[in-house]
Structures are given as structure tokens and as C-alpha cells.
Amino acid sequence: MSARRRLGTRWRRRRPLRTRLAVAAAAAVALVAIGVCAAAFFVIRYKLYQQLDQNLAQSATLIAQQRHYDTEPGVVTGECRYLGAPACSQIVPADAADDPAEPYLLPVTGETRKVAARQTAPYYTSLTLHGKPTRMYTTSYGDGDAVQVALRADIAERGVSQAASLLSAVGGAGVLLSAVGGYWVSRTGLAPITRLTATAERIAATRDARHRIELPPEPPGRAGHQDExxxxxxxxxxxxxxxxxxxxxxxxxxxxxxxxxxxxxxxxxxxxxxxxxxxxxxxxxxxxxxxxxxxxxxxxxxxxxxxxxxARDEEPQPLLEEVRLAPLTAHAVDAAREHWPAVPFALRVAPEAVDLSVPGVPARLSRLLTNLLDNAAKFSPAGAPVEVSLTAAALTVRDHGPGIAEEDLPYVFDRFYRAEKARALPGSGLGLAMARQIAHAHKAELTAERAPGGGAQFRLTLPAP
CATH class of the missing domain: 1.10.287 (Helix Hairpins)
Known part of the structure; x- marks a missing residue:
């Protein structure tokens, strides 16, 4: 990595995000402003000189129209020392031997002779004449001659200089405004992140997760449309x-x-x-x-x-396997019959559920069924059956006990919650909470309801295949 790249990387690491964003935004706007000013300068310069060149071409055409082709070489007009005066002009032959005795007003070079001999295309030249900036146009004239026309370029030069000064001032103002705009953009754009950082720091200091970030009000008609x-x-x-x-x-x-x-x-x-x-x-x-x-x-x-x-929130992924629910339910019901000999258990498996299987941990699913069966048996009167039904969509466990009071229904799955009728019975109030947690870990839903005709019914809705 080069020293310049290492320096840039070190600068980015040491500067806060707000400073880097402000610098980036300001640099982008400044580059645009400088680019626009530079483009405007070159356009103005081009148009000024284009107008001057058009005047020179018109003057050369006018000389060609007013003079005969047999006009002797030499100076035609020589007023270039006056600003705004007619163009100074001269006729130059292709052969230097044909030059007149009087000196030429404008410089004559070998390129001028080539234009006269039609060996080179006409061209424009910038030069200094009588200590003043001048623009000259050389083109062919007649048969074997060239005409040179020149105009003072003071106005064009002054216009270019004024444009450069004005655009430099505009560019400088643009750079200054870009710096202010970059600071404003970074401050406004990062305000939510600043609040987020402050909230996170406050939570870390107080260990109180009740703090929230203040969100800006949503504009009317744009509910739900939020920026990143x-x-x-x-x-x-x-x-x-x-x-x-x-x-x-x-x-x-x-x-x-x-x-x-x-x-x-x-x-x-x-x-x-x-x-x-x-x-x-x-x-x-x-x-x-x-x-x-x-x-x-x-x-x-x-x-x-x-x-x-x-305390476990999820099932260990390496232990997941395809579990057939019908044999697992039958085994859990047989174990419940041995544990609760005074309570009859009735199992019904729908034909479509005989080969039903779900991904899960067999021991945990067995624990879920055991908790549901123990809960049903605990509240069932002696001789009243506990009905277990397995279909392709759900597994239900129903007892014929006192049922669940309406005010207890929202809390039956809470940890350590025990209804008033259950406080005299053994248990810790964790069985149903554990059953629901196991169900959620297996993407299933466990609900409780009052069974028609009395008793409680728990329904385990299985995940869609």
C-alpha cells in the first residue's frame, strides 16, 4: 500500500463520520461549481474569439470583393494601431521575389507563402502588433496570392480577463457555500444517527432499555414513506x-x-x-x-x-430431525396411562395423520405432549377420559374437568401462573409455559380454550409443510 493511500486510510479512521460526510459533500459541490465555472470560462472565451474571427473572415471577404485579382501585393490598409479602427490588411504573393519594395505591416512567414500557393489551409494567428494584442487571419487570394487581415484583440482579451475574474469569484463563493452546505447536510442527515448514538450511550450508562429515539413526524400524505x-x-x-x-x-x-x-x-x-x-x-x-x-x-x-x-429460546439445530407424530403421541399417551392409572386416555389418529412428520427434536416434542397430558389428567375427575386427537393440521388434548375460567384464559401460559382452582394441586406452574415455548421453537402454535360441554381443550396447530 502506498504512503498516500495509508495516509488517506488513517485520516478516515481518525475523523468522525460527520466530518467525513461534510468533506465529501462539500468536495462534490465544490467540484461541480469549479467545473461549471471553468466550462463557462472556456465557452465565453471561445465565443469572444469566434466573433473576432468572424469579423476577420468578413473583412477578408470584403477585400476580395472590392479588389481585383491583379492588384499588386503590399499593404492595403494599415490602421491596426487604433482600437475599433478598420482591419489592417495586406496582400502577399506566393513567391518572395514578387514582394514589393515597401515593408509589410503584418508578419509574413513561410506558412503565409504556402497559403498563397494553396498548399495549406487558411489559419488564425494571435500576435502582438504595436505593443497591442492582435488577431490575424491568413487566407488565399486570387491566383497565387494570400490576404492577411488583422484586428486589435483588446476587447476580446479584456472580456476574457473580466470573465476569468468574475467566474473565479463565483467559483470561490461556490466553494464557500459548498462547505456550508456540506456541514448542513452532515448535521441534518446524521441527526437521527446522533440521537441513536446518544440513546445507546444512555442505555449503556443507565442499563435502562426504556429509552427511545425521537423520530421526526411523518409529513401528511406520506405515511409509511421513511428514509433510510x-x-x-x-x-x-x-x-x-x-x-x-x-x-x-x-x-x-x-x-x-x-x-x-x-x-x-x-x-x-x-x-x-x-x-x-x-x-x-x-x-x-x-x-x-x-x-x-x-x-x-x-x-x-x-x-x-x-x-x-x-431458559432455552431455540432448539439446537444439530438435533433436528423428521419426527413422526403418530408414534410419538401414542408413546406419550401410553406413558401417561402408567403415570395416571385412574384416568382413561382416548387416542384418535386421523388416517391422513398416520405418516405425518415434522422437523423437530423428539425429546422436546415428547416433553410438550407429556406436559399437556399431565395437565389434563391433573384436572380430570376420576373416570373422566382425556381425549387426544391428531389430524394433519393440529393435535388437541381435552379433559372433562372444571375447565378454565374466562379471566384465567389470557394467563394460562404465563410462567408460575396458577389459577385459583389449581393452587391446591401439585405443580410449579411451569408446565404449560414450557409447552408453549417448545411449540414456538418448532414453528407451531399452542392455544387454550374452554371445551364445549365443559373442560379445557389445548390445541397445537402444526406448521404448514
């Missing part, structure tokens, strides 16, 4: 809302978990302290305390395992 920076700010606000919701959910989980763990841990400590004084207890008391301690350990272990499962 505004869309970035909107996306950042959406991300902050998701972050705030996630942080709030984590805090609720920690608070609920600490609340749910406090009671069993207290009971565990009490029973452990009681067993530490086993020499003062009878055999029956020791057996009762030991059984309570083991039961409470199992409850705490199950609760901790459920919390670990809820």
Missing part, C-alpha cells in the same frame, strides 16, 4: 422494545423463581436440621422427616430442571 436513516432509527426502537420486553421477562422469571424456590428450600432446611438431631427423634419421626426431605428434593430438582428448560 429514519428506518434505521425505527428498527433500533423496535429492537429496544424487544430488549426491554426480554429484560422484563428475565426479571420476572428470576423474581418468580426466587419466590417459588423460597418455600421448598425453607422446608428442605427445616427437615435437614431436624434430621441433624436424629438422636432425639423416634424411628417414626425420622422416617417421616426423611420421606419429606426426599419428596422436597424431587420437587426442587424438577423445578430447577423446568427453569433450565425455559
Amino acid at each position: 436513516v429514519t428506518r434505521l432509527a425505527t428498527t433500533f426502537n423496535t429492537m429496544l422494545a424487544e430488549l426491554e420486553e426480554s429484560v422484563a421477562a428475565r426479571r420476572r422469571l428470576v423474581a418468580d423463581a426466587s419466590h417459588e424456590l423460597r418455600t421448598p428450600l425453607t422446608a428442605l432446611r427445616t427437615n435437614a436440621e431436624l434430621l441433624a438431631r436424629a438422636d432425639r427423634l423416634t424411628d417414626a419421626q425420622r422416617e417421616r422427616a426423611s420421606g419429606a426431605l426426599g419428596r422436597q428434593l424431587r420437587e426442587v430438582t424438577g423445578l430447577v430442571n423446568d427453569l433450565i428448560e425455559l
Whole structure:
């Protein structure tokens, strides 16, 4: 990498984005302004000299019309020393031997002789005559002669000089305005990014995700039409809302978990302290305390395992495979029959669902079904069946228990939520929350509703193939 390129890269890294954007915008506008002024200068210069050349060509034509071709070579008119006077002119033969005795007013060169001999095309020349800028035109005349016509070029030179001064001033003003415009563009264009940076820094300092970036009001009639920076700010606000919701959910989980763990841990400590004084207890008391301690350990272990499962947001991709739902559901129902012998389970699999399969993790899907079946069996009266139905579109689990109260329906899948009727039953209130999380991880939707005729019905809507 060359030294110049390294210097440019180092400059870009050290300068803030606003400065680089202002410099880039100002440079672009300045280049345009300088280019326009330069183009205007060359156009003006070309038009001034074009007009002067046209006057010279007309003067040469007028001389050719007013003179006979046998006119002797020499000076025809010689008034070039006066500004605005008629053009000075002279006739030059192709052969230097035919030159008159009087000297020529205008310079004669070998190129002039070639034009007279028609060996070279006519041409224009800029020269200094009598200390003044002059423009000369040389063209063929008659048979073997050339005519040279000259005019003072002071007016054209002065016009070119004035145009250069004026356009230089305009270009300088354009460069200055481009610098101001570049600063304004960078300041206005990066305002949302500045607010975004300030918001991010404030969140980092306060650890409060409730802050948002202020968005400019949308102009009337252009709702939904946002520029790229505004869309970035909107996306950042959406991300902050998701972050705030996630942080709030984590805090609720920690608070609920600490609340749910406090009671069993207290009971565990009490029973452990009681067993530490086993020499003062009878055999029956020791057996009762030991059984309570083991039961409470199992409850705490199950609760901790459920919390670990809820902490997972997605399924591990390497474990995904095609899972046949009919055999998996039948296995889960058989396991539930063994665990709940007093509750009959009825399974119905639609013909179109016999070979139905979905991508997923078998152990996690089995856990989802087990939680739904355990929940249904827990609320089912003795002898009332739990009905399981699998179709190509959904899997439903229905019980004939007390059902779900209308005010409890929005919260049945919340962590640690337990309806008033369920508080006397065993469980931690995490089973349905875990079931919905597993369903979402498998692109499925789990809903709860009041079943017709009483009881609760949970519907797992399967993802479209």
C-alpha cells in the first residue's frame, strides 16, 4: 500500500463520520461549481474569439470583393494601431521575389507563402502588433496570392480577463457555500444517527432499555414513506422494545423463581436440621422427616430442571430431525396411562395423520405432549377420559374437568401462573409455559380454550409443510 493511500486510510479512521460526510459533500459541490465555472470560462472565451474571427473572415471577404485579382501585393490598409479602427490588411504573393519594395505591416512567414500557393489551409494567428494584442487571419487570394487581415484583440482579451475574474469569484463563493452546505447536510442527515448514538450511550450508562429515539413526524400524505436513516432509527426502537420486553421477562422469571424456590428450600432446611438431631427423634419421626426431605428434593430438582428448560429460546439445530407424530403421541399417551392409572386416555389418529412428520427434536416434542397430558389428567375427575386427537393440521388434548375460567384464559401460559382452582394441586406452574415455548421453537402454535360441554381443550396447530 502506498504512503498516500495509508495516509488517506488513517485520516478516515481518525475523523468522525460527520466530518467525513461534510468533506465529501462539500468536495462534490465544490467540484461541480469549479467545473461549471471553468466550462463557462472556456465557452465565453471561445465565443469572444469566434466573433473576432468572424469579423476577420468578413473583412477578408470584403477585400476580395472590392479588389481585383491583379492588384499588386503590399499593404492595403494599415490602421491596426487604433482600437475599433478598420482591419489592417495586406496582400502577399506566393513567391518572395514578387514582394514589393515597401515593408509589410503584418508578419509574413513561410506558412503565409504556402497559403498563397494553396498548399495549406487558411489559419488564425494571435500576435502582438504595436505593443497591442492582435488577431490575424491568413487566407488565399486570387491566383497565387494570400490576404492577411488583422484586428486589435483588446476587447476580446479584456472580456476574457473580466470573465476569468468574475467566474473565479463565483467559483470561490461556490466553494464557500459548498462547505456550508456540506456541514448542513452532515448535521441534518446524521441527526437521527446522533440521537441513536446518544440513546445507546444512555442505555449503556443507565442499563435502562426504556429509552427511545425521537423520530421526526411523518409529513401528511406520506405515511409509511421513511428514509433510510429514519428506518434505521425505527428498527433500533423496535429492537429496544424487544430488549426491554426480554429484560422484563428475565426479571420476572428470576423474581418468580426466587419466590417459588423460597418455600421448598425453607422446608428442605427445616427437615435437614431436624434430621441433624436424629438422636432425639423416634424411628417414626425420622422416617417421616426423611420421606419429606426426599419428596422436597424431587420437587426442587424438577423445578430447577423446568427453569433450565425455559431458559432455552431455540432448539439446537444439530438435533433436528423428521419426527413422526403418530408414534410419538401414542408413546406419550401410553406413558401417561402408567403415570395416571385412574384416568382413561382416548387416542384418535386421523388416517391422513398416520405418516405425518415434522422437523423437530423428539425429546422436546415428547416433553410438550407429556406436559399437556399431565395437565389434563391433573384436572380430570376420576373416570373422566382425556381425549387426544391428531389430524394433519393440529393435535388437541381435552379433559372433562372444571375447565378454565374466562379471566384465567389470557394467563394460562404465563410462567408460575396458577389459577385459583389449581393452587391446591401439585405443580410449579411451569408446565404449560414450557409447552408453549417448545411449540414456538418448532414453528407451531399452542392455544387454550374452554371445551364445549365443559373442560379445557389445548390445541397445537402444526406448521404448514
